[in-house]
Amino acid sequence: MDNNVDADHNAVNGNILDRVGLVSEKSYHHGNLRAALLEQAKATVREQGLDGLSLRDLARQVGVSHGAPRRHFQDRQALLDALAESGFEQLGAELAAAFEQAGSDFGTRLRASAAAYLRFAINDAALLDLMFSSKGHDADDPLHTAAMAAFSPMFELIHQGQREGILEAGDPERIGLVLFASIQGTAALFTSGMIESAQLEQLASDAITYFVRGALPIP
Amino acid sequence: MDNNVDADHNAVNGNILDRVGLVSEKSYHHGNLRAALLEQAKATVREQGLDGLSLRDLARQVGVSHGAPRRHFQDRQALLDALAESGFEQLGAELAAAFEQAGSDFGTRLRASAAAYLRFAINDAALLDLMFSSKGHDADDPLHTAAMAAFSPMFELIHQGQREGILEAGDPERIGLVLFASIQGTAALFTSGMIESAQLEQLASDAITYFVRGALPIP
DNA sequence: GGAGAAAGTAGTCATGGACAACAATGTAGA
DNA sequence: TCTACATTGTTGTCCATGACTACTTTCTCC
Structure with a gap:
């Protein structure tokens, strides 16, 4: 929808904090999605068991669209x-x-x-x-x-x-x-x-x- | 133990062969669905693991509608x-x-x-x-x-x-x-x-x- | 033989995984 | 620097499944 100019700016510079997920500003490229997904998955599994783990949920929690995880995990x-x-x-x-x-x-x-x-x-x-x-x-x-x-x-x-x-x-x-x-x-x-x-x-x-x-x- | 009440119940006039699933005649009441589902489930799990087990599949394999298993297993x-x-x-x-x-x-x-x-x-x-x-x-x-x-x-x-x-x-x-x-x-x-x-x-x-x-x- | 319980059917919904087409970003080479 | 191409996300869709409800058939017992 409405694209934020600041976000674009940060994305171009590839701020390391963004990439590690320590800063919440959004950019098209997450920068560290695979690791973020794994981390979130681990926490979810610990709290809710394997059955409580869904790729779509994971994507939501990490703030990314439901199709994104597929770029990092085939299934x-x-x-x-x-x-x-x-x-x-x-x-x-x-x-x-x-x-x-x-x-x-x-x-x-x-x-x-x-x-x-x-x-x-x-x-x-x-x-x-x-x-x-x-x-x-x-x-x-x-x-x-x-x-x-x-x-x-x-x-x-x-x-x-x-x-x-x-x-x-x-x-x-x-x-x-x-x-x-x-x-x-x-x-x-x-x-x-x-x-x-x-x-x-x-x-x-x-x-x-x-x-x-x-x-x-x-x- | 005493969770076989259903079986006993139907045992009264149910043909033993029907009940064991050796006869394919269809009747509205399966007569032994719970046991049949468990048996089929066990075989499926052995061959395909837990992930390969679906209630709907089970129902199909046993020849009942997808809603039937619910009468015997809440979920x-x-x-x-x-x-x-x-x-x-x-x-x-x-x-x-x-x-x-x-x-x-x-x-x-x-x-x-x-x-x-x-x-x-x-x-x-x-x-x-x-x-x-x-x-x-x-x-x-x-x-x-x-x-x-x-x-x-x-x-x-x-x-x-x-x-x-x-x-x-x-x-x-x-x-x-x-x-x-x-x-x-x-x-x-x-x-x-x-x-x-x-x-x-x-x-x-x-x-x-x-x-x-x-x-x-x-x- | 009729009432009501038990067992099965059919239709629906929400969720979730897989997939494909497209868009935005990153990168490398001319 | 500009441009082709690869990466990475997004969006929309399909389909299978579990869960739920309303309805139907059959069984049992009085």
């Missing part, structure tokens, strides 16, 4: 895939941070990592579900890559345990998977409502204890 | 809940059967039960996902009841292990949850594509071994 599934990928990146970062901040003691690191994982599972249950429900994992798939990267701190942890004689020898990946499964299962039991938050801490603690005992080197 | 979510519930019933039956057929040895029973669980997870991955994503678990919720019933063989198994001195003492439910989480996590890793079927057997075996070692009584 809804593509957006979900991207969301899952960014979820893996975030989870990986949080695991790595927990790993770092926990000092060098194996047990402390192990529990800190598990706690970080569960924290993520609690705060972003639906996102974690999504991350675990995305199918196509073709090894060269960016999703697969992101997932592998996210869990690398855990495998490093296993390696440390082996060096220190706390865990039995063997393929770190193989041993790590047992831990991984155990923690993910714990998270699933909680997010599915099968256990209460009161039981979660207990279960998480037990799972780790059993894992460590189970993986003890056999003298 | 789509209600159908999904019922599907999850029937999934728990089936899983429970399969776990119980595996438990029975495995003889009386604890280890054999344990592995047979885990195998049954994983078999279910592989054959009906999307259904298991659904079972674990249904939220409302209010203890008196039929879903919660069905879930608890399904896993009762597992807790019985824990009890046996304790009697035989193979597992440490303690609340069987608490110990059982660790096993449950471990197996469910294993299943999740597989159905999400994070591990290949080649790794599944190994992981499952490792998870059980670690669990048994971890739960060993401490002398």
Whole structure:
């Protein structure tokens, strides 16, 4: 309708603040739509679950027409895939941070990592579900890559345990998977409502204890 | 339980073959629509996943009008809940059967039960996902009841292990949850594509071994 | 056999995803 | 600088679906 001259002016100069979405002035080109959509999608999924996510809603919330998202995501599934990928990146970062901040003691690191994982599972249950429900994992798939990267701190942890004689020898990946499964299962039991938050801490603690005992080197 | 009142109701003069859907004669009243919808839904979910499931499609496939399912399921979510519930019933039956057929040895029973669980997870991955994503678990919720019933063989198994001195003492439910989480996590890793079927057997075996070692009584 | 409940049908609406034609902006090369 | 072309948004449309309502057929029970 009535085009605003100021808006045009800003658009020409490509103000960085506009592009990051920190300034609300409108211009024809959003400048950062893909990221904005992902961010909004993540918030919506957290608050309303996957079913509450609609591309048209997303477009509205970001202030763009309903057709715009299509320029960045071919279809809804593509957006979900991207969301899952960014979820893996975030989870990986949080695991790595927990790993770092926990000092060098194996047990402390192990529990800190598990706690970080569960924290993520609690705060972003639906996102974690999504991350675990995305199918196509073709090894060269960016999703697969992101997932592998996210869990690398855990495998490093296993390696440390082996060096220190706390865990039995063997393929770190193989041993790590047992831990991984155990923690993910714990998270699933909680997010599915099968256990209460009161039981979660207990279960998480037990799972780790059993894992460590189970993986003890056999003298 | 007693939500089969409708079936009983119509069972009075309804031809059994009609009711099972083996006869294609049309009558205004389907006679068994609820069950037929659930059955068809289960097949569709297995073949096409949750997203491939539409009430209207279901109605078409079963040969009724698009409004008919509403008489039996208030909305789509209600159908999904019922599907999850029937999934728990089936899983429970399969776990119980595996438990029975495995003889009386604890280890054999344990592995047979885990195998049954994983078999279910592989054959009906999307259904298991659904079972674990249904939220409302209010203890008196039929879903919660069905879930608890399904896993009762597992807790019985824990009890046996304790009697035989193979597992440490303690609340069987608490110990059982660790096993449950471990197996469910294993299943999740597989159905999400994070591990290949080649790794599944190994992981499952490792998870059980670690669990048994971890739960060993401490002398 | 008739009243009323149960089960199915048909029509409608709003929402949402996918698609296509078009418009505005950005960019690179002559 | 000007101009062709690629990017990115917009608008309008189609179609499938879930949900709702009014109506019809059948069943059951008194």
